[in-house]
Amino acid sequence: xxxxxxxxxxxxxxxxxxxxxxxxxxxxxxxxxxxxxxxxxxxxxxxxxxxxxxxxxxxxxxxxxxxxxxxxxxxxxxxxxxxxxxxxxxxxxxxxxxxxxxxxxxxxxxxxxxxxxxxxxxxxxxxxxxxxxxxxxxxxxxxxxxxxxxx
Numbered sequence: 001x002x003x004x005x006x007x008x009x010x011x012x013x014x015x016x017x018x019x020x021x022x023x024x025x026x027x028x029x030x031x032x033x034x035x036x037x038x039x040x041x042x043x044x045x046x047x048x049x050x051x052x053x054x055x056x057x058x059x060x061x062x063x064x065x066x067x068x069x070x071x072x073x074x075x076x077x078x079x080x081x082x083x084x085x086x087x088x089x090x091x092x093x094x095x096x097x098x099x100x101x102x103x104x105x106x107x108x109x110x111x112x113x114x115x116x117x118x119x120x121x122x123x124x125x126x127x128x129x130x131x132x133x134x135x136x137x138x139x140x141x142x143x144x145x146x147x148x149x150x151x
Contacts (some may be wrong), residue, residue: 016130023132031117033137034128035109041124041142042108053099060095064088 014027067088071081112120129138 018132021132025130025132025135029135030128030130030137031109033130033135034140037137037140038109038120038125041140045142046124050099053095057092057095057099060088060092 015024016027016030017024064085067076067081067084070076071078076084109117109120124142125140126143127141129140130136131138
């Protein structure tokens, strides 16, 4: 399938065209059809991944506080404290970077700009299968976990 525009005097209509079936569907219709599936996915998977990363960061922060307390009370020496603190900073940086990768600021499909929708599709969607005769989404295969949401 490929995108195929139709130019009218004042508006450009974009269609998804199936060369084998010789059928096309308006891109706006597809946008509305996938909205429900993608919003469900964002709520379930993306938000859950962000929560997991935040929990991990909170756990790291708790470990740092314990490490500071142990050092101040003289339970651990300075060399051990510094090495653990460096390790902690590396883990925190890694968690923050992975949080940035997971959370692109996606909230709802309808509120995303076209470039955000494109980024979401490239990052999270492997394939969208559309029944061109019925003009409905058959299934969406998401990249991570190969989760399938179908009709």
